[in-house]
Structures are given as structure tokens and as C-alpha cells.
Amino acid sequence: MSKEIKVALVTGGNRGIGYELVKQLAMKNFKVILSSRNPETGHKAAQNLKESNLDVSHVVMDVDNQESIHQAAVEINEQYGRLDVLINNAGVYLEGSKKLVAMDHSILERTMTTNFFGAYHVIRSFIPLMEKQGYGRIINVSSEYGAMSEMSYSGEGAYKLSKLALNGLTRLIAAEIKGDIKINAVDPGWVSSDMGGPSAPRTPRQAAESILWLATVGPEGPNGEFFRDGKQISW
Numbered sequence: 001m002s003k004e005i006k007v008a009l010v011t012g013g014n015r016g017i018g019y020e021l022v023k024q025l026a027m028k029n030f031k032v033i034l035s036s037r038n039p040e041t042g043h044k045a046a047q048n049l050k051e052s053n054l055d056v057s058h059v060v061m062d063v064d065n066q067e068s069i070h071q072a073a074v075e076i077n078e079q080y081g082r083l084d085v086l087i088n089n090a091g092v093y094l095e096g097s098k099k100l101v102a103m104d105h106s107i108l109e110r111t112m113t114t115n116f117f118g119a120y121h122v123i124r125s126f127i128p129l130m131e132k133q134g135y136g137r138i139i140n141v142s143s144e145y146g147a148m149s150e151m152s153y154s155g156e157g158a159y160k161l162s163k164l165a166l167n168g169l170t171r172l173i174a175a176e177i178k179g180d181i182k183i184n185a186v187d188p189g190w191v192s193s194d195m196g197g198p199s200a201p202r203t204p205r206q207a208a209e210s211i212l213w214l215a216t217v218g219p220e221g222p223n224g225e226f227f228r229d230g231k232q233i234s235w
């Protein structure tokens, strides 16, 4: 494959913000791999984008399942041999109205499994591909709910903790990685998707636009930071 064509992977790319990220990356001439846990919905989403002449392929990857992540990494390595951009977008919001200590503990565990461990295992599996070429841009789709200041207010406990941990992971990995590999976290704002609901003021398109500059930052760009709309926000 030509060195000029950059390859990007988006988790949870079959709907919502992830789908828009795939579309906009492809419109920026990336070769984009749309990953989804569900083979049918992911295939259909990729097919829709291909029909608009966008360079999008599909791979199945359930971020809750390490074997599924490993299989996807093997497939992508064999097919493309490189990965330039990784967007950890897949996420769940399983919260009811109960406080952390009163909720069914499986809500916290499942939320951490997807929103935190999912991103961790995906990064672990794909960073060797980036290290091989000494280049990579990783974006973790976080939330303002993951800011430390949010821990002073009750509510959304499982989701908040998962994004707080994701933010910490972003910083720690930034401190570990070498070469021109950058990892940052972003808050997309309140977005009208299945998760955000219909009253949210931002469209997935606006959210994706506010995220994607991090996919192409140069070697002088930020590393280990947390952004909203291109501005650094506090942890």
C-alpha cells in the first residue's frame, strides 16, 4: 500500500458519533475501518458509506471481548500492515437513577468493561502497529463527566468513573509512548444520538468535526491532554 494513504480505525462505528467519525475520516481521504460488535449493523453501515464512494471497510470487534479485539488486530495487520489513527469511540451509558452504592454492581462493572477496559485492550492490541512505523494518533472519546470536578456531584456514578479512568489512561499512556505517537481525550459535548437523546443540542456531525483535528495534528501537537472544541479542559 502507498505510504501516502493513512489507515484509521473507529470502534463502535455503526451508529451515532462513531458513524460520523468514519464518514468524515473517509471524506478526508483516510482508508477507514469501521468496527462494530454486531456483524450485520456494521456491515450495513460500511455499505452505506461505500455507496457514497467512500473508502470504508468493516471489521467485527467487540471491545468487551479480548479475543475479538485480537482477531481484529490480526486481520487489520494482515490486510493493511499499518494503523495511523485509532479512535476509541465505543461506549455505553447503563445508568439508572440509583446511587453508586445502591445500584446493581454489574452496572458499574459492565460500564468499566466497555468504556475503560475496552479502550485499554484496544490500545494494547493496536499500538504495536503504530510503533512499527513510529507514528500514530489515538483519540479516546471521553466526556466532561470524566472530569475530577464532576466527582463532587452524585449521579451518573458508573459512567463518570469509567470516563475518569479513561482520562487517566490517556495521560499514563502518553507518558509511556515513544516516537511520534500521540494520545488525547476529547469531550464531544452533548450530542443527539441514541445515548445523548433527541434533545441534545449538537449533531453527531458537529461532534465529529470537533474531534477530528486530533487525528491529523503534527509532531508538535498535544499529547496526553483533554479537549473540547479544540480547547484544553481541566481533568
Ligand SMILES: NC(=O)c1ccc[n+]([C@@H]2O[C@H](COP(=O)([O-])OP(=O)(O)OC[C@H]3O[C@@H](n4cnc5c(N)ncnc54)[C@H](OP(=O)(O)O)[C@@H]3O)[C@@H](O)[C@H]2O)c1
Binding pocket: 011, 012, 013, 014, 015, 016, 017, 018, 036, 037, 038, 041, 061, 062, 063, 064, 088, 089, 090, 091, 092, 114, 118, 141, 142, 143, 144, 187, 188, 189, 190, 191, 192, 193, 194, 195, 196, 197, 200
Ligand atoms: N452522546 C453524547 O451526548 C455523548 C456525550 C459525551 C460522550 N459521549 C461518548 O461518545 C461515544 C459515542 O457515543 P454515542 O453518543 O455515539 O453513543 P451511541 O449512539 O449509543 O453509540 C454507541 C456505540 O458504541 C458501540 N458499542 C457499545 N458497546 C460496544 C462494545 N462492547 N463493542 C463495540 N462497540 C460497542 C455501539 O454498538 P451497538 O450498536 O452494537 O450497540 C454503538 O456503535 C461514547 O464513548 C460516549 O460515551 C457521548
